Amino acid sequence: MKKKIAVLKGDGIGPEVVDCGIEVLNKIEEISNVEFEYNFAKVGGDAIDNYDDPFPRETEEICKSSDAILLGAVGGKKWDEIESEKRPEKGLLRLRKSLEVYANLRPCKIYDSLKDNSPLKPEYIKDVDIVIVRELMGGIYFGKRDTLIENGIKTAYDEERYNEVEIERIARYAFEMSRLRRKKVTLVDKANVLDSSKLWREVVQKVAAEYSDVELDFMYVDNAAMQLVRNPSSFDCILTNNIFGDILSDEASQISGSIGLLPSASLGEKLGLYEPIHGSAPDIAGKNLANPLATILSCAMMLRYSFKMEREALIIERAVEEVLEEGFRTFDLDSENYLGTKEITREVIKRIK
C-alpha cells in the first residue's frame, strides 16, 4: 500500500517537529505493509519568501494530489509587518478552507506519568480525556473585516458569522464522535450575548434530537474556560466555534502539561490535514528544544483517520506514553532534566515495534 503525504513544514519549529514526525512514519513503514511518499511544499512565511504568497497554487496542487497532509506551523516576527491578507497565518486559513476541513479534532488527555506535575487538584484530573471539536472553516477568522476611519478615528472590525449548514455538519461530527466515546457533548458558546451563538444552540438542539442516547449540555465560554482548569474530567466532547476552540485548546494543553503534547486532525469529506495545535514558537526555534510529541501524535491521527491504520496509530501513541512513563522529558516539561527534540524522537522510535 502506497500513501502520498504532502509535507508542509512551515516556519520556526515547524521544520524541526515535522522532521521528527517523518522519522516516526519511516519507522512505521518498517513494521507495516505501507509505503509513504513525501511531497514537500511551502506554506506560511517560508512560502512568502519563495512565492510572495503564504499559500501558493503549487502547494495547493501538491496537497490536493496527496492522500493526507502533514503540517508544522507558520508565522514569525519576520513577517509580522506584512499586511493582513498576506500574512503567514492567512496562508494556513486558506489551506484549511481549500481542503474543506471543517472539523478540527483536538484531543487532550492527561498522562499518568505527568499527573504529579499538574497544578490542578488531583481529584479532578483522574480521568481527563477530552476532545475539542472545533469548527474550522467559518466564524470570525473568515468573516468580513475592515479597517477604516470613522469620524476621524481609526476603527477595525471582524465579523462572526455562521449559517445553519455550517453548524449542523460540525454538530453531527461531534455527536458521532461522542458515540465512540462517553456520549456527552458540551456546546460551548456565548449565547447570552451573541446571536451567532443563539443560532448554534438552536441548530445543535435540533441535531441532538437524532442522538437521544447522547447527553447534551450548554456552557458559556467564560465558564468553560474556568471549568477546564477547575474540573476538566467533567468534559467529554466540547463542541464549539472556530475562535473559542482555538483559545480553549491552548488552555486545555496545560492540563496535559504542555502545548507541545497536543495533536490535531482537521477533517471534512475529503482529505485530512494533521498538525500540532501549537504555533511556530520562534523563541525556541532552531535550538533542538521543541517538543515533537504533538506532531508525532498528529501522525498517529493521520494513520487512524486518513489511512485506517488503527493498529499503527495505537503503536505510536503507546510509544509516546512509554517514553513519558519511563521519565523522559522535553524542555517544556522539565527545563532541568530534558532530552532534545531529536533525542526524544529516537526514544519514541525505539519503542515502535
Ligand SMILES: NC(=O)C1=CN([C@@H]2O[C@H](COP(=O)(O)OP(=O)(O)OC[C@H]3O[C@@H](n4cnc5c(N)ncnc54)[C@H](O)[C@@H]3O)[C@@H](O)[C@H]2O)C=CC1
Ligand atoms: N498553527 C499555526 O501555525 C499557528 C501559528 N501561530 C503563529 O506562531 C507564532 C508564535 O505564536 P505564539 O503565540 O508564540 O504561540 P506558539 O504556540 O508558537 O508558542 C507559545 C509558547 O509555547 C511554546 N511552545 C509552542 N510549541 C512548543 C513545542 N512544540 N515545544 C515546546 N514549547 C512550545 C513556545 O515556545 C511559546 O513559549 C506567531 O506568528 C503565531 O501567529 C500561532 C498558533 C498556531
Ligand SMILES: CC(C)CC(=O)C(=O)O
Ligand atoms: C492561524 C491561527 C488561527 C492558527 C491557530 O492558532 C490554530 O489553529 O490553533
Ligand SMILES: [Mg+2]
Ligand atoms: Mg491556536
